[in-house]
Amino acid sequence: MNHDTYDDDYIRGILNGVKTIAMVGASPVNVRPSYFAFKYLAQRGYDMIPVNPGQVGKSLVGKPFVASLRDIDRPVDMVDIFRNADAALALVEEALSLTPLPKVIWMQLGVRNDKAAAMAEAAGLKVVMNRCPKIEYGRLSSEISWMGVNSRTLSAKRAPIPTQGMRLSLNRVSVGGGGTGAADRAAQDKKDSA
Amino acid sequence: MTDRLPGFATLAIHAGAQPDPTTGARATPIYQTTSFVFNDADHAASLFGLQAFGNIYTRIGNPTNAVLEERVAALEGGTAALAVASGHAAQVVALQMLLRPGDEFIAARQLYGGSINQFTHAFKSFGWNVVWADGDDISTFEQAVSPRTKAIFIESLANPGGSVTDIEAVSAVARKAGVPLIVDNTLATPYLIRPIDHGADIVLHSATKFLGGHGNSIAGIIVDAGTFDWSRDNKYPMLSEPRPEYHGIKLQETFGNFAFAIACRVLGLRDLGPALSPFNAFMILTGIETLPLRMQRHCDNARAVAEWLSAHPAVAAVNYAGLAGNRYNNLARKYAPKGAGAVFTFSLKGGYDAGVSLVSNLKLFSHLANIGDTRSLVIHPASTTHSQLDDAAKTKAGAGPDIVRVSIGLEDKDDIIADLDQALQG
Numbered sequence: 001m002n003h004d005t006y007d008d009d010y011i012r013g014i015l016n017g018v019k020t021i022a023m024v025g026a027s028p029v030n031v032r033p034s035y036f037a038f039k040y041l042a043q044r045g046y047d048m049i050p051v052n053p054g055q056v057g058k059s060l061v062g063k064p065f066v067a068s069l070r071d072i073d074r075p076v077d078m079v080d081i082f083r084n085a086d087a088a089l090a091l092v093e094e095a096l097s098l099t100p101l102p103k104v105i106w107m108q109l110g111v112r113n114d115k116a117a118a119m120a121e122a123a124g125l126k127v128v129m130n131r132c133p134k135i136e137y138g139r140l141s142s143e144i145s146w147m148g149v150n151s152r153t154l155s156a157k158r159a160p161i162p163t164q165g166m167r168l169s170l171n172r173v174s175v176g177g178g179g180t181g182a183a184d185r186a187a188q189d190k191k192d193s194a
Numbered sequence: 195m196t197d198r199l200p201g202f203a204t205l206a207i208h209a210g211a212q213p214d215p216t217t218g219a220r221a222t223p224i225y226q227t228t229s230f231v232f233n234d235a236d237h238a239a240s241l242f243g244l245q246a247f248g249n250i251y252t253r254i255g256n257p258t259n260a261v262l263e264e265r266v267a268a269l270e271g272g273t274a275a276l277a278v279a280s281g282h283a284a285q286v287v288a289l290q291m292l293l294r295p296g297d298e299f300i301a302a303r304q305l306y307g308g309s310i311n312q313f314t315h316a317f318k319s320f321g322w323n324v325v326w327a328d329g330d331d332i333s334t335f336e337q338a339v340s341p342r343t344k345a346i347f348i349e350s351l352a353n354p355g356g357s358v359t360d361i362e363a364v365s366a367v368a369r370k371a372g373v374p375l376i377v378d379n380t381l382a383t384p385y386l387i388r389p390i391d392h393g394a395d396i397v398l399h400s401a402t403k404f405l406g407g408h409g410n411s412i413a414g415i416i417v418d419a420g421t422f423d424w425s426r427d428n429k430y431p432m433l434s435e436p437r438p439e440y441h442g443i444k445l446q447e448t449f450g451n452f453a454f455a456i457a458c459r460v461l462g463l464r465d466l467g468p469a470l471s472p473f474n475a476f477m478i479l480t481g482i483e484t485l486p487l488r489m490q491r492h493c494d495n496a497r498a499v500a501e502w503l504s505a506h507p508a509v510a511a512v513n514y515a516g517l518a519g520n521r522y523n524n525l526a527r528k529y530a531p532k533g534a535g536a537v538f539t540f541s542l543k544g545g546y547d548a549g550v551s552l553v554s555n556l557k558l559f560s561h562l563a564n565i566g567d568t569r570s571l572v573i574h575p576a577s578t579t580h581s582q583l584d585d586a587a588k589t590k591a592g593a594g595p596d597i598v599r600v601s602i603g604l605e606d607k608d609d610i611i612a613d614l615d616q617a618l619q620g
Contacts, residue, residue: 031441033448036245109450132450138247145210146247146255148263148459149274149452154200154208159215175200175209175268 003117003129008152008174011136014104014126015170018077019047021133022069022102024091025082026050028060034082034108035060037134044137045167049076069094078104080133081111088113092120101125106133141168202269202385203486210264211479224476225257244440244448244460254464258472262479266405266415267455269384269482270397273420274455276463277413277475281380281400282312283468284414287458288376288396290466291432292344295321299345300338302329302359303590304352307580309378310591313347328590329359335367344429345373345396350389351381351530353565354575354599355592356513356538358525365393372429374422380404381537381565385489386530395422396454401478403566404536407488411477413470416458420451433457488568488604493533495610496602502611503540508548508618513592514538536603537565539575541596542618549574549598555617558609559600570603570610 055065107129138144153172230249232238240246267275313324327334368375374395401413424433436442446453500514515522516534542548559572575593
């Protein structure tokens with residue numbers, strides 16, 4: 001499938017469907033993006049598992065670190081790869097060795113590995129690359145609108161009062177598929193310069 | 195299921211707005227408050243560290259302003275936007291993200307006189323050096339590119355000369371030079387032209403004009419197209435390097451394709467301070483809800499007035515790109531097929547004196563220094579908005595001594611024409 005842009009329904013389906021997320025490369029340093037993406041997703045009700053072999057014995061917002069995907073004691077719906085693109089292939093191989101299989105491989109903003117994606121898709125997994133689940137959750141719920149960001153969604157329903165730990169509805173009206181024309185152009189520019 | 199895409203008029207009314215969570219208010223409330231309480235110390239720290247979505251202080255963000263920001267971003271097809279106190283503030287904040295002292299940016303000479311002043315004098319004092327190019331000659335942009343160039347700046351429809359810029363051609367120069375293209379879209383509004391569709395990386399507005407549309411509030415907007423890779427080289431350290439203000443966060447790495455808008459907010463607006471009043475944001479938002487209706491009527495009226503003036507014996511020339519035979523007519527057909535805007539100039543056979551006389555004889559037109567009002571407006575640029583330029587620069591900017599500028603309003607077009615008719619006879 002095309003990984004330059006994603007339909008909102010595809011992302012919405014993933015974020016509405018998964019419950020347990022293993023974040024590989026989660027950092028205990030509280031100013032790293034992985035830390036605050038992890039914390040946000042935990043606050044929004046996902047069962048988060050931090051994976052980082054250098055941090056075993058510690059925990060991240062109360063969730064104990066594990067060394068690898070194989071060390072997780074429960075089924076994982078989604079593996080969120082917060083590592084560089086070169087690490088993605090081995091991580092997908094590891095994810096595909098799990099029983100039951102995860103449903104989704106998600107590579108973070110800035111991370112894209114087409115070979116790893118193809119391998120996961122061949123095994124029936126859904127793949128998202130070069131996106132942040134926190135940003136996408138915030139966008140589809142429109143919570144990110146506080147930052148002046150174009151959520152590309154509309155709703156005439158009364159907004160919920162956002163409180164800590166609350167799950168937000170992601171089922172707003174989408175304004176424009178998986179991205180703007182601008183996103184397509186940026187992706188094309190990246191390809192051209194690569 | 196494929197999403198059905200709402201049209202422009204629907205976005206103009208709905209984008210960014212949702213019934214208020216607390217009261218159910220349907221219109222966007224005016225959150226006239228300086229500050230917002232934190233849930234606890236951890237929440238406060240998360241907000242200050244840019245780790246959580248939410249409000250801190252109205253100088254950095256405000257819920258009313260956020261609705262305006264998302265709405266304009268949606269209408270322009272951008273990833274995010276930032277509302278600021280004026281169009282001039284938008285220019286300062288946007289360029290401060292890109293330029294360090296000693297850097298250059300290229301700007302078309304065909305600009306609003308206030309922008310020419312700001313670039314020439316105020317920016318010069320910051321060490322930001324403007325290099326002028328000719329909007330009618332793309333090769334002058336290519337020739338102006340240097341290793342110190344950090345951006346290219348144009349207006350989509352230029353004020354006051356009525357010229358239309360070939361955005362795609364200038365965009366090609368910008369991409370080759372590896373710098374963002376900034377387009378001031380004030381006169382066109384996204385209803386007529388969406389510069390991002392033609393290669394703009396950043397779109398700016400004086401929302402005071404047609405977006406607000408009622409001549410009652412000053413505001414500016416910066417729209418991030420999400421198209422520029424700020425980390426390709428080390429040209430834009432505000433976006434690509436760790437920010438000491440935020441514990442070493444790299445803004446593009448963290449915020450991806452809306453990093454420029456975030457940088458303008460958390461570095462530019464936070465530190466320079468030109469925050470928009472939530473009341474003004476509300477006024478601009480209310481204006482935008484009728485933008486498609488108003489812009490079409492502005493354009494239809496302007497075209498009728500321009501045609502009528504063209505046939506008047508006292509008129510030497512009408513510079514309206516919507517007229518067949520105008521040098522910009524082909525560009526107007528390509529970029530603004532719904533209409534060439536409502537601001538244009540004309541010259542009188544009687545020269546400077548006839549222009550002054552016309553302005554004083556008009557009864558319905560208001561003589562003032564604004565454009566994009568419901569009311570028809572007139573001004574003599576050479577003695578007002580462009581008065582600080584020398585004669586050569588005035589002529590190049592389309593504001594020669596014999597030129598009168600009008601901004602055609604939403605009155606009945608026959609009344610607008612009748613006022614011009616009596617004033618030209620007088």
